[in-house]
Amino acid sequence: MAEPPSLSSPLPAKDNKLLKGIFAVTGIMSTLVIYGVLQEKIMRVPYGPHKEYFRYSLFLVFCNRISTSAVSAGVLLVSKKFLDPVAPLYKYCVVSVSNILTTTCQYEALKYVSFPVQTLAKCAKMIPVMLWGSIIMQKKYYIKDYALAFLVTVGCSIFILFPAAGDISPYSRGRESTVWGVSLMIGYLGFDGFTSTFQDKLFKGYDMDIHNQIFYTTLCSCMLSFTGLILQGNLLMAIDFVSRHHDCFFDIILLSTVATVSQFFISYTIRTFGALTFATIMTTRQLVSILLSCVWFAHPLSWEQCIGAVIVFGSLYGKSFLRERPRTSPSNPQENGASSPLKANP
Numbered sequence: 562m563a564e565p566p567s568l569s570s571p572l573p574a575k576d577n578k579l580l581k582g583i584f585a586v587t588g589i590m591s592t593l594v595i596y597g598v599l600q601e602k603i604m605r606v607p608y609g610p611h612k613e614y615f616r617y618s619l620f621l622v623f624c625n626r627i628s629t630s631a632v633s634a635g636v637l638l639v640s641k642k643f644l645d646p647v648a649p650l651y652k653y654c655v656v657s658v659s660n661i662l663t664t665t666c667q668y669e670a671l672k673y674v675s676f677p678v679q680t681l682a683k684c685a686k687m688i689p690v691m692l693w694g695s696i697i698m699q700k701k702y703y704i705k706d707y708a709l710a711f712l713v714t715v716g717c718s719i720f721i722l723f724p725a726a727g728d729i730s731p732y733s734r735g736r737e738s739t740v741w742g743v744s745l746m747i748g749y750l751g752f753d754g755f756t757s758t759f760q761d762k763l764f765k766g767y768d769m770d771i772h773n774q775i776f777y778t779t780l781c782s783c784m785l786s787f788t789g790l791i792l793q794g795n796l797l798m799a800i801d802f803v804s805r806h807h808d809c810f811f812d813i814i815l816l817s818t819v820a821t822v823s824q825f826f827i828s829y830t831i832r833t834f835g836a837l838t839f840a841t842i843m844t845t846r847q848l849v850s851i852l853l854s855c856v857w858f859a860h861p862l863s864w865e866q867c868i869g870a871v872i873v874f875g876s877l878y879g880k881s882f883l884r885e886r887p888r889t890s891p892s893n894p895q896e897n898g899a900s901s902p903l904k905a906n907p
Contacts, residue, residue, distance in 0.1 A: 666749035689750050
């Protein structure tokens with residue numbers, strides 16, 4: 562008769578994977594939902610008795626990146642891993658520049674479109690990811706991938722073009738505001754698609770540790786965003802704002818903290834479970850974030866927007882469930898999916 566496993570024996574592989582999955586889902590959901598609420602509060606809710614709005618989105622990028630860079634450097638030092646770059650420095654800088662543009666467009670867009678609109682529009686990121694994947698990594702996609710991208714685009718368009726009458730932006734200037742907000746979201750999607758695709762290429766082309774990649778990318782982002790603040794003349798103005806509004810300072814510290822933590826959960830999930838599982842988790846997180854934002858910040862939804870949301874999330878969940886079935890083709894398992902959306906801006 563077989564002896565029962567001792568208490569010191571390792572968990573079975575299936576149970577171990579389940580625990581890792583729970584850890585990844587809990588980490589991503591909690592940090593990114595908090596992140597979404599905070600970024601909308603900072604960019605759309607006025608501070609102080611004079612109702613002043615925080616307008617320095619590049620300062621948020623700088624704070625997020627410097628905290629992530631410091632933590633990743635500490636992890637590398639504690640684990641006694643080399644701080645030497647694995648890839649050429651210019652490749653980290655390419656990711657960094659694209660990432661800064663991505664995050665800046667994301668924060669600026671919140672001045673003109675609501676968080677639910679922005680979050681749902683992010684679901685259309687598969688379109689630029691497919692385009693960049695074809696250009697950078699010579700990936701090929703099936704007709705059903707393009708059909709899915711079309712359905713998501715239709716759903717996002719319905720959600721954006723038919724807003725509820727009472728959902729007013731604090732920066733609203735009618736149609737001009739909507740066009741500018743949508744333009745920023747298009748910029749976000751394009752830069753974000755390039756960032757995730759190029760990062761995917763770095764992971765596949767080099768034996769790169771997660772913390773090494775995060776450290777050098779965010780370090781470059783720190784230097785570039787700091788230089789941008791100096792050139793714009795916004796550094797002292799941002800510091801003055803947070804010194805006068807301590808609640809804003811607390812929000813930015815908390816935002817940087819959850820952004821840093823989420824970065825490691827994202828990297829861990831992609832390396833452990835792959836891009837498909839990560840995409841499914843992110844889809845659920847986006848749905849929860851939209852519902853929470855509508856409740857917390859009183860965003861009304863029109864019936865057209867509800868239809869658009871059903872089309873988008875139904876398509877995304879359908880994609881995830883269909884791709885759980887094993888393929889008989891010997892092709893790369895990620896060949897037909899979007900590149901792993903690893904990013905420093907959650």
